[in-house]
Amino acid sequence: MIKGRVIGRVWSTKRLEALPQGALLEVEVESGSRLIAFDPLGCGEGEEVLVTQGSVAAGWFEGVRAPVDALIVGSIDESG
Amino acid sequence: MIKGRVIGRVWSTKRLEALPQGALLEVEVESGSRLIAFDPLGCGEGEEVLVTQGSVAAGWFEGVRAPVDALIVGSIDESG
Amino acid sequence: MIKGRVIGRVWSTKRLEALPQGALLEVEVESGSRLIAFDPLGCGEGEEVLVTQGSVAAGWFEGVRAPVDALIVGSIDESG
Amino acid sequence: MIKGRVIGRVWSTKRLEALPQGALLEVEVESGSRLIAFDPLGCGEGEEVLVTQGSVAAGWFEGVRAPVDALIVGSIDESG
Amino acid sequence: MIKGRVIGRVWSTKRLEALPQGALLEVEVESGSRLIAFDPLGCGEGEEVLVTQGSVAAGWFEGVRAPVDALIVGSIDESG
Structure with a gap:
C-alpha cells in the first residue's frame, strides 16, 4: 500500500x-505524485490514508467487475 | 486511477x-508522462479524463480477452 | 521482489x-521511496526485508480477498 | 498501453x-526507459509500436501460461 | 520484460x-534500480538476464501460490 493525503475530490x-x-478522492503521495482512489470510508480533505492499487483494489468490490485500480483501505491514525 | 488530459489519438x-x-487516445498525465488508453466514452482532445490501468482495464471487456491495459473510465467534470 | 528496510509502523x-x-510496516526501499507492507513475520524496525507487490501479495491470504498489495515475504540474512 | 520504438532484438x-x-524486441519508450516485449506482428527496427504490459500481456497467449509481461499489440500508423 | 544484470544473491x-x-538474485536494471528475482535457471553474477514481473511471475509456479513477483525467464545471449 502507499500512504498519501487526501487533497480533493473529482x-x-x-x-x-x-x-x-x-467518492473518488484525489490523493497525493509522499513522492508528490497524485492518484484518484475510490473511498468507501468517507475520508475528508487533509486526512492521511492507505491506498491499495491494481487488481487487488477491484477485487474488493463484490459481485461486480469494477474498473477501479485504487482503493482507500484505511485512514491512518494520527500519532499522539 | 490517474487523471490526465487527452492530447491526441493513435x-x-x-x-x-x-x-x-x-478509439485509442493518447493521454498526458500530470507528471508529464504519456500513455495510450482505450476510450469507450467518445472523449475529445483537451478533455480531462480518469484512466484505470492494468488487468482491471482488460476486465471491463466482456466475453473477450482484450490485450488492453489502460481504459478511460470517466471524463472529469469541469469545475464551475 | 524489492529489498527495503523497516522504518516504522502505521x-x-x-x-x-x-x-x-x-502489522502494517512502513518500508523504505533503496531508491528512497516508501511503501506500507503487511508483515506476517514479526519484523522489527531497522530489519532488512523482501517485499512482494501486487495481486501476488493478496494471493497469499487464504480464503479471503484481502485488499493488500504489498507483503513481506522474508527477512534478509545479515551478511557475516 | 505505452508507445515506443523498436531499437533491437534480444x-x-x-x-x-x-x-x-x-521475437523478443527491445523497445524504447518516450521517457527513455526500455523494455523487452514479445512481438507477434513481425515488427522491425525503428517501427513505432503499442505495448501492453502486465498479466494482460500473458493473457493473450491461449492454452499456455506464458511468463510474458509485455506484448506488442499494434504498430502505429505513420502520420501522413 | 526488463533486461538487467545479476549483481548478487540474497x-x-x-x-x-x-x-x-x-535462488533469489539481485538484478540491476538499466535505469540503475534494483530488484530481487527468483532464478530457476542457475544464473551467475554478471550474467545479463530477462526478468518478468507481477502476477505473471507467480503464475509460472505450478500447483502452488508462490508469493513471487519477479522471475528470471531467460539469460541473454552475448552478442558475438
Whole structure:
C-alpha cells in the first residue's frame, strides 16, 4: 500500500456504468505524485490514508467487475 | 486511477485481432508522462479524463480477452 | 521482489473490514521511496526485508480477498 | 498501453521452456526507459509500436501460461 | 520484460513457507534500480538476464501460490 493525503475530490458525470457510485478522492503521495482512489470510508480533505492499487483494489468490490485500480483501505491514525 | 488530459489519438492498422475496435487516445498525465488508453466514452482532445490501468482495464471487456491495459473510465467534470 | 528496510509502523482504526488484522510496516526501499507492507513475520524496525507487490501479495491470504498489495515475504540474512 | 520504438532484438538460448518461441524486441519508450516485449506482428527496427504490459500481456497467449509481461499489440500508423 | 544484470544473491532464513526454495538474485536494471528475482535457471553474477514481473511471475509456479513477483525467464545471449 502507499500512504498519501487526501487533497480533493473529482466528479465525473460522463462515466462508464460499471464505475461504482461513491467518492473518488484525489490523493497525493509522499513522492508528490497524485492518484484518484475510490473511498468507501468517507475520508475528508487533509486526512492521511492507505491506498491499495491494481487488481487487488477491484477485487474488493463484490459481485461486480469494477474498473477501479485504487482503493482507500484505511485512514491512518494520527500519532499522539 | 490517474487523471490526465487527452492530447491526441493513435491509429494502428497492423494490430492483433484481439485488440478491440475503438478509439485509442493518447493521454498526458500530470507528471508529464504519456500513455495510450482505450476510450469507450467518445472523449475529445483537451478533455480531462480518469484512466484505470492494468488487468482491471482488460476486465471491463466482456466475453473477450482484450490485450488492453489502460481504459478511460470517466471524463472529469469541469469545475464551475 | 524489492529489498527495503523497516522504518516504522502505521496504525489504522478506521479501515475496511476486509483488511486483515496484523502489522502494517512502513518500508523504505533503496531508491528512497516508501511503501506500507503487511508483515506476517514479526519484523522489527531497522530489519532488512523482501517485499512482494501486487495481486501476488493478496494471493497469499487464504480464503479471503484481502485488499493488500504489498507483503513481506522474508527477512534478509545479515551478511557475516 | 505505452508507445515506443523498436531499437533491437534480444536472443536467449538459456531460457524457461514456458517462454514462447518468437521475437523478443527491445523497445524504447518516450521517457527513455526500455523494455523487452514479445512481438507477434513481425515488427522491425525503428517501427513505432503499442505495448501492453502486465498479466494482460500473458493473457493473450491461449492454452499456455506464458511468463510474458509485455506484448506488442499494434504498430502505429505513420502520420501522413 | 526488463533486461538487467545479476549483481548478487540474497539469503533469507526467516521467510514465509510459501516462498519457494531456490535462488533469489539481485538484478540491476538499466535505469540503475534494483530488484530481487527468483532464478530457476542457475544464473551467475554478471550474467545479463530477462526478468518478468507481477502476477505473471507467480503464475509460472505450478500447483502452488508462490508469493513471487519477479522471475528470471531467460539469460541473454552475448552478442558475438
